[in-house]
Amino acid sequence: xxxxxxxxxxxxxxxxxxxxxxxxxxxxxxxxxxxxxxxxxxxxxxxxxxxxxxxxxxxxxxxxxxxxxxxxxxxxxxxxxxxxxxxxxxxxxxxxxxxxxxxxxxxxxxxxxxxxxxxxxxxxxxxxxxxxxxxxxxxxxxxxxxxxxxxxxxxxxxxxxxxxxxxxxxxxxxxxxxxxxxxxxxxxxxxxxxxxxxxxxxxx
Numbered sequence: 001x002x003x004x005x006x007x008x009x010x011x012x013x014x015x016x017x018x019x020x021x022x023x024x025x026x027x028x029x030x031x032x033x034x035x036x037x038x039x040x041x042x043x044x045x046x047x048x049x050x051x052x053x054x055x056x057x058x059x060x061x062x063x064x065x066x067x068x069x070x071x072x073x074x075x076x077x078x079x080x081x082x083x084x085x086x087x088x089x090x091x092x093x094x095x096x097x098x099x100x101x102x103x104x105x106x107x108x109x110x111x112x113x114x115x116x117x118x119x120x121x122x123x124x125x126x127x128x129x130x131x132x133x134x135x136x137x138x139x140x141x142x143x144x145x146x147x148x149x150x151x152x153x154x155x156x157x158x159x160x161x162x163x164x165x166x167x168x169x170x171x172x173x174x175x176x177x178x179x180x181x182x183x184x185x186x187x188x189x190x191x192x193x194x195x196x197x198x199x200x201x202x203x204x
Contacts, residue, residue: 018189019149021156022050029142037141044103045116045131046138047096049154053175054090056151057082060126064104065111071104073097081177088177160188 022030027050034043048067049059058081067077075097078089092100100115109115114125128151135154136146155176163172173184 018187019151019153019156021153021160022149024161026142026144027157030138033141034138040099040103040106041116042134042138044096044099045134046154047099048092048115049151050158051092051096052077052079052090053155053159054079054088055081055083055155056128056131059151060116060128060131062115063111064109064113064115067092067100067115068104068111071101073100073104084177084179086177086179088175090175156188163188 030046031043034046045059048062052059054062058079061082062079064071066079067073073092073096076089076091078087080086081088103109103115107113107117116126118124118126118130120130132151135149135151139146139149139153159172159176162175163169169181169184172188173181176184176187178184178187
């Protein structure tokens with residue numbers, strides 16, 4: 001006799017599967033909205049998340065010293081990934097450096113401070129749950145369905161753009177900090193996307 005559970009599945013009503021990256025026009029739309037709203041922290045967080053391609057757990061744990069020296073953002077940073085225990089390097093574009101500088105100056109952050117502190121008592125830095133809510137806010141303010149986007153959307157965004165422009169899987173693998181190339185292929189979903197692209201260009 002089978003046991004019947006009254007407990008609802010944890011994913012009931014949720015959209016499952018890989019979260020899509022933001023498109024270039026969506027990136028700029030979010031940036032403009034955050035600038036108009038004068039959300040200095042969110043703009044710095046958004047730009048850094050795209051450039052760094054870091055997982056949410058690594059983003060929220062960043063300290064000022066990880067991305068800035070003497071109060072000024074650096075052009076390249078190296079972070080020890082929490083999940084893999086491996087080092088990964090990433091670039092900070094001029095745009096990202098400027099927004100980080102504004103945020104650090106506005107909050108008068110020291111080198112040992114968390115880059116994105118929590119506004120809730122008992123938490124030293126932004127939690128991954130808070131970060132996830134912020135990502136959904138970004139999707140909402142430009143009219144996207146927030147249920148379709150998550151923190152991995154930010155991690156995948158620049159990696160996807162780089163692959164689309166260069167088709168260099170090895171470069172993307174290194175930037176994401178993946179050990180195996182197969183992981184990068186699966187993560188980007190490029191085999192399916194490339195197959196569809198070829199199919200769209202082929203007339204029967």
